[in-house]
Amino acid sequence: MFGSRWRLCHLLGIPISVDASWLIILALLTLSLSNGYPSTVHEFFPGTLHQLAAYDYWIMGLATALGFFACILLHELGHAVVARAQGMPIRGITLFLFGGVAEIEGEPRSASNEFFMAIAGPVVSLVLGVLFCAMALTGRAALPLPIAVVLGYLGVLNLVVLAFNLIPAFPLDGGRVLRSIFWGATGNLKKSTRWAAFIGQLFAWLLIARGIVFFFGGDWLNGIWMGLIGIFLNNAAKTGYQQVLIRQALQNEPVRQFMNPEPISVPPTITVLQWVEDYVYRFHRKTFPVIADGRLVGCITTRALAELPRSEWERRTVEDLMLRDLAPLTIAPDTDALDALTQMQRNQVSRLLVTQDGHLVGIVSLKDLLRFLNLKLELHQNDDERI
Numbered sequence: 001m002f003g004s005r006w007r008l009c010h011l012l013g014i015p016i017s018v019d020a021s022w023l024i025i026l027a028l029l030t031l032s033l034s035n036g037y038p039s040t041v042h043e044f045f046p047g048t049l050h051q052l053a054a055y056d057y058w059i060m061g062l063a064t065a066l067g068f069f070a071c072i073l074l075h076e077l078g079h080a081v082v083a084r085a086q087g088m089p090i091r092g093i094t095l096f097l098f099g100g101v102a103e104i105e106g107e108p109r110s111a112s113n114e115f116f117m118a119i120a121g122p123v124v125s126l127v128l129g130v131l132f133c134a135m136a137l138t139g140r141a142a143l144p145l146p147i148a149v150v151l152g153y154l155g156v157l158n159l160v161v162l163a164f165n166l167i168p169a170f171p172l173d174g175g176r177v178l179r180s181i182f183w184g185a186t187g188n189l190k191k192s193t194r195w196a197a198f199i200g201q202l203f204a205w206l207l208i209a210r211g212i213v214f215f216f217g218g219d220w221l222n223g224i225w226m227g228l229i230g231i232f233l234n235n236a237a238k239t240g241y242q243q244v245l246i247r248q249a250l251q252n253e254p255v256r257q258f259m260n261p262e263p264i265s266v267p268p269t270i271t272v273l274q275w276v277e278d279y280v281y282r283f284h285r286k287t288f289p290v291i292a293d294g295r296l297v298g299c300i301t302t303r304a305l306a307e308l309p310r311s312e313w314e315r316r317t318v319e320d321l322m323l324r325d326l327a328p329l330t331i332a333p334d335t336d337a338l339d340a341l342t343q344m345q346r347n348q349v350s351r352l353l354v355t356q357d358g359h360l361v362g363i364v365s366l367k368d369l370l371r372f373l374n375l376k377l378e379l380h381q382n383d384d385e386r387i
């Protein structure tokens with residue numbers, strides 16, 4: 001969310017990271033837990049925690065906060081493991097300000113796939129919630145009281161996570177379950193997503209409105225918090241719907257339809273200065289394939305110029321500067337346009353070289369893909385307007 005994230009470890013072969021924003025929520029949670037227990041705990045363990053030293057409360061607060069995030073991680077692992085079992089690649093799990101997110105590539109292929117994927121997380125939270133509550137209640141006599149309190153509170157937190165996630169607002173788990181049910185019933189993913197996203201946005205606006213009421217009612221911290229979650233959910237619901245539109249428009253459209261079949265290539269032997277003057281300035285492109293004896297041998301981009309002093313331009317050749325590892329930059333002509341878009345995003349490039357048996361057959365740019373996407377979305381806009 002804030003750009004910087006750290007890789008922690010691998011669990012079940014899935015990379016686990018934390019986003020910088022997660023530190024904020026960890027600090028907030030520890031702080032609020034240490035400075036006074038929420039009323040739910042007093043109801044669990046009525047008024048028995050007065051006699052502890054201040055640092056005990058801090059340790060308990062931190063232990064509860066860390067335990068809570070371990071539970072969130074398990075919840076996300078639930079989604080990820082089921083998704084992987086259904087053949088969907090997992091990029092990783094990231095903890096951030098609003099909890100955790102399992103980054104799953106692509107969309108579920110069927111309504112039942114989505115249903116099981118979406119329900120897996122809440123099932124984990126339910127099991128954890130019941131387990132911790134049971135441990136706290138049965139262990140009350142045997143365990144030191146602070147440990148029993150932490151366990152009890154973890155149990156309650158998991159049940160809160162369960163309840164929140166089951167709210168039927170897309171893209172929350174409950175919203176995904178709802179979408180899968182609509183999808184199963186109608187067979188139309190686009191319509192189902194639109195309904196689920198609409199309910200999600202409705203819920204987001206209710207949260208924002210409630211946040212504003214809280215804010216002006218004097219409880220400004222809770223007000224801001226609700227407002228932020230509302231804005232986050234609203235954006236997520238909108239993005240989720242747009243993604244489905246983009247996916248549907250680009251699926252089953254081979255790259256060869258959009259590629260420029262006569263890309264301008266450069267020979268490896270010319271100097272960098274010649275390349276800049278005769279190609280970059282003349283054709284206004286930033287990326288050029290490098291061809292020698294009819295075969296693609298590399299790719300040169302204007303990014304390479306950033307590290308080369310101008311005085312060197314006359315002495316160095318294209319061959320010195322070109323990229324030789326072409327795997328992230330090449331794509332086959334029959335590849336789906338959607339996969340091309342994913343590849344561009346993953347490698348942060350705006351052009352891909354289309355190759356067949358080591359020969360360059362074209363070049364496809366993000367601009368071409370987006371132009372096609374725009375056109376298709378516009379032409380099909382009225383297809384199922386009546387829901």
Ligand SMILES: [Zn+2]
Nearest residue numbers: 121122165173
């Ligand atoms: Zn979930």
